[in-house]
Amino acid sequence: MKRTEFKKHILPFRDKLFRFAKSLMADPSDAEDVVQEVFIKVWRQLQDGRQIDHPEAWCMRLTRNLAIDKLRSRRRRQNGLDGQPEPEDAGASPHLLAENNDTMHSVRQALQTLSEKQRLVFQLRDIEGMSYNDISKTLSIPLNQVKVDLHRARNQIRQYLLKKESYGLPRN
Amino acid sequence: MDYRETKQLLDKYFKGYSTLEEEKRLRRAMQQPDLPAELQPYQPLFRFTGNLKRENLDEGFEQRFWRKLEQQTKRSTPPLTGKHRPIYTLLTRVAAVVLLALAIWFLYPEMQKESSQSTDWSQYEPKTPEEAFRITRAALLRVSRELNEGAQKAAEGVERVNGE
Numbered sequence: 001m002k003r004t005e006f007k008k009h010i011l012p013f014r015d016k017l018f019r020f021a022k023s024l025m026a027d028p029s030d031a032e033d034v035v036q037e038v039f040i041k042v043w044r045q046l047q048d049g050r051q052i053d054h055p056e057a058w059c060m061r062l063t064r065n066l067a068i069d070k071l072r073s074r075r076r077r078q079n080g081l082d083g084q085p086e087p088e089d090a091g092a093s094p095h096l097l098a099e100n101n102d103t104m105h106s107v108r109q110a111l112q113t114l115s116e117k118q119r120l121v122f123q124l125r126d127i128e129g130m131s132y133n134d135i136s137k138t139l140s141i142p143l144n145q146v147k148v149d150l151h152r153a154r155n156q157i158r159q160y161l162l163k164k165e166s167y168g169l170p171r172n
Numbered sequence: 173m174d175y176r177e178t179k180q181l182l183d184k185y186f187k188g189y190s191t192l193e194e195e196k197r198l199r200r201a202m203q204q205p206d207l208p209a210e211l212q213p214y215q216p217l218f219r220f221t222g223n224l225k226r227e228n229l230d231e232g233f234e235q236r237f238w239r240k241l242e243q244q245t246k247r248s249t250p251p252l253t254g255k256h257r258p259i260y261t262l263l264t265r266v267a268a269v270v271l272l273a274l275a276i277w278f279l280y281p282e283m284q285k286e287s288s289q290s291t292d293w294s295q296y297e298p299k300t301p302e303e304a305f306r307i308t309r310a311a312l313l314r315v316s317r318e319l320n321e322g323a324q325k326a327a328e329g330v331e332r333v334n335g336e
Contacts, residue, residue: 007234015228022227032229036237043241107220126221129192151188157217158186165213 001046010042013056016128017063023123024067034070038062060138064120110160117141118153125150173201175208182214 001009014035021031038059045052052058111119120139124130132150136143173181181198184190190198202211202218298304 003238011234011237014233018229019224019227032233035229035233036240039237040241040244104216104220104223107216110217126195127224129196131192147188151186154186154188158214161213161217 001043006043006046010039010046010055010059013059014039016056017059019127020060020120020123021063021067023119024064025071030070031067034063034066037066041066054134054137057134057137060124060134061140064138106161106164107157110157113160114153114156115149118149118156121146121149122153122157126154173197175211178202178211182211 017035017038018028018031021034022028025031025034041062042055042059111122114122117139121135124135124138125132130138132143132146135146139146141149178198178201181190181194181201185195185198199218199222202215203222207215298307
């Protein structure tokens with residue numbers, strides 16, 4: 001594949017991959033590193049003549065795997081300390097510093113209550129606008145599981161927001 | 173979109189039955205400023221997802237990516253993996269076979285020449301009956317001498333054994 005084709009068919013996924021990586025890594029510079037590594041891998045595999053049926057899902061899957069690998073290796077380096085930032089730590093990222101709206105913060109808190117899989121399914125559907133089929137391919141989970149996870153994720157967020165509305169703060 | 177339709181879409185959304193198109197419409201409707209009180213608790217959710225959707229990489233990303241790719245390509249020659257390895261192995265085998273064939277092609281006639289030269293016995297053939305008689309007698313005398321020497325050595329051995 002030539003540069004022009006790569007620019008046309010693969011590079012347009014960059015923002016989507018970045019947001020997906022950021023949902024896993026929290027730190028934007030780490031997320032960008034992951035996206036660059038994904039594109040380097042994709043470029044090399046395409047140069048080797050590999051055929052890709054669904055490049056977007058393939059890139060997303062690579063992003064997920066690389067981000068998880070990076071998180072794991074960071075966790076190992078920190079001698080067993082949990083490398084994933086706590087919800088409070090996540091608030092220190094540039095994105096969240098800009099996002100000082102209390103209601104936005106409450107949605108982020110609601111997302112933190114979800115399991116990782118539910119959060120990823122929610123992200124891919126409600127932020128990236130992906131079909132159930134593509135989410136299933138990206139996360140390597142059955143189609144029905146995607147629907148179940150999404151339904152649970154949305155309802156959990158709904159409950160969280162309703163509680164916040166009723167009591168000012170959600171009960172843990 | 174009116175309130176009732178928005179409410180219906182919101183119900184479908186939370187039940188997980190909404191299509192992508194319906195979700196787009198719902199997102200647009202839920203970001204309107206004058207929402208009914210019943211729908212307001214859910215507005216942050218749709219504003220939040222809308223905000224995240226606008227979170228993009230900066231313009232310099234592409235340039236940084238190509239530079240990194242070039243640096244990595246210069247730094248390391250890619251290892252022989254995957255599809256490359258069998259091709260290289262095959263080429264090596266073909267080269268070895270060609271080399272062997274060439275070696276045989278050049279060396280075999282030389283070997284044949286040498287072997288045919290060494291088997292030319294005609295020059296050693298006796299030319300006259302006298303010469304043949306002389307050669308035969310010399311050969312027989314030599315055989316006779318060797319046999320006598322053998323018998324003598326055997327007799328000496330037997331005597332030594334008896335003496336002990």
